[in-house]
Amino acid sequence: MHSDFPGRLVSFEGPEGGGKSTQARLLAEKLRAAGLAVLSTREPGGTPTGEIIRDLLQNDLAKEPLCDASEALLFCAARAQLCRNVLAPALARGEWVVLDRFTDSTLAYQGYGRGFDIETLRAMNGFATGPVRPDLTILLDIPVEAGLGRAVARSGARDRIESAPIDFHRRLREGYLELARREPGRFAVVDASAPVDAVSAKVWEAVRSRLSPGA
Ligand code: Z5A
Numbered sequence: 001m002h003s004d005f006p007g008r009l010v011s012f013e014g015p016e017g018g019g020k021s022t023q024a025r026l027l028a029e030k031l032r033a034a035g036l037a038v039l040s041t042r043e044p045g046g047t048p049t050g051e052i053i054r055d056l057l058q059n060d061l062a063k064e065p066l067c068d069a070s071e072a073l074l075f076c077a078a079r080a081q082l083c084r085n086v087l088a089p090a091l092a093r094g095e096w097v098v099l100d101r102f103t104d105s106t107l108a109y110q111g112y113g114r115g116f117d118i119e120t121l122r123a124m125n126g127f128a129t130g131p132v133r134p135d136l137t138i139l140l141d142i143p144v145e146a147g148l149g150r151a152v153a154r155s156g157a158r159d160r161i162e163s164a165p166i167d168f169h170r171r172l173r174e175g176y177l178e179l180a181r182r183e184p185g186r187f188a189v190v191d192a193s194a195p196v197d198a199v200s201a202k203v204w205e206a207v208r209s210r211l212s213p214g215a
Contacts, residue, residue: 002135002211003091003131003132003133003135004131005088005091005092005094005131005132006091006092006093006094007090007091007092007093007094007095007096007097008091008096008097008135008136008211008213009087009091009096009097009099009102009132009133009134009135009136010027010096010097010098010099010134010135010136010137010138010207010211011099011101011102011103011104011134011136011137011138012024012098012099012100012101012137012138012140013101013102013104013105013108013137013138013139013140013176014139014140014141014142014147014173014176014192015141015142015144015147015169015172015173015176016144016147016148016150016151016162016169017142017146017147017148017149017150017151017154018140018141018142018147018192019140019142019150019192019196019199020100020101020140021042021100022196023138023140023196023199023200023203024040024042024098024099024100025040026196026200026203027098027200027203027204027207028040028098030204031096031098031207031213034213034214035214036095036096036213036214037093037094037095037096038095038096038097038098039086039087039090039095039096039097039098040097040098040099040100041082041086041087041097041098041099041100042099042100042101043075043078043079043082043099043100043101043102043105044057044074044075044078044079044101045078045082046078046082046086047078047081047082047085047086049077049078049081050078050079050081050082053074053075053077053078054078056074057071057074057075057160057161058159058160058161059159059160060160066160068110068114068116069116071110071114072106072110072114072116072121072124073124075105075106075110076106076124076125076127076128077128079102079103079106079125079128079129080127080128080129083128083129083130083132084130087099087132088130088131088132091132096213099134102134102137103125103128103129103133103134104137104139104176104179106121106124106125107121107122107125107175107179108172108173108175108176108179109161109172111175112171112172112174112175112176112178113164113168113169113171113172113175114168134186135186135210135211136186136188136206136207136210136211137180137183137186137187137188138187138188138190138203138206138207139176139177139179139180139187139188139189139190140190140192140199141173141176141177141189141190141191141192142191142192142193143173143193144166144169144170144173145166146193147169147192148162148169177189188203188206188210190202190203190206
């Protein structure tokens with residue numbers, strides 16, 4: 001069941017280091033090569049306000065410990081700005097949107113990870129997104145240690161959320177798999193431990209079979 005927009009939204013989700021940014025870029029290239037108009041963006045971010053919120057959330061911009069409730073609300077504030085000002089207009093124009101993280105990140109990280117009530121977070125997500133929702137969600141699943149290893153190898157250090165205890169990361173990975181089990185029609189789970197090209201082929205197969213780009 002797709003959203004009411006003429007465009008299509010594909011979100012990438014998963015624990016750290018699964019290759020979301022890499023795979024989002026490769027999918028956007030394939031969709032463009034198929035002649036489609038594609039908007040590629042990320043959460044938190046994608047708007048001037050969202051990028052400032054990203055800095056607050058990841059780089060300790062305000063120099064004060066961020067409480068978990070503020071963290072959840074800030075992710076949703078960035079999301080509201082992105083959905084209203086960028087995503088909804090693009091989807092209404094019939095564009096494809098490729099999104100590096102979206103609403104399921106809040107359920108996984110703030111819900112399964114931090115322990116907030118999932119239904120409360122779903123309501124917050126709904127308030128933030130309005131009618132925007134994913135037509136397909138690619139869950140790039142990877143064991144926690146392997147994913148964190150990749151993320152650290154790339155950036156040399158762990159940021160505020162990556163530095164959370166390993167149990168936090170294990171809970172959110174299991175949370176993602178639970179979300180996927182509950183909504184098999186929307187989620188495609190892809191083994192992200194495989195080489196980049198093999199993962200990309202699986203992602204493309206999921207997009208082709210579920211959303212028929214260019215048809
Ligand atoms: N967050 C939240 O808590 N709540 C929310 O609602 C939202 C987000 C929206 C955003 O960080 C943080 O915010 C994130 C969740 C939280 N938590 N943390 N930490 P971000 O956007 O900066 O980072 P990320 O989304 O966590 O990205 P990442 O996990 O660091 O990376 P990735 O996008 O999954 O992977 P990548 O950058 O494409 O690849 C990572 C490295 O692995 C890189 O060197 C690649 O070359 C390599 N790579 C990629 N694929 C492969 C394969 N297949 N094999 C080998 N190496 C690979």
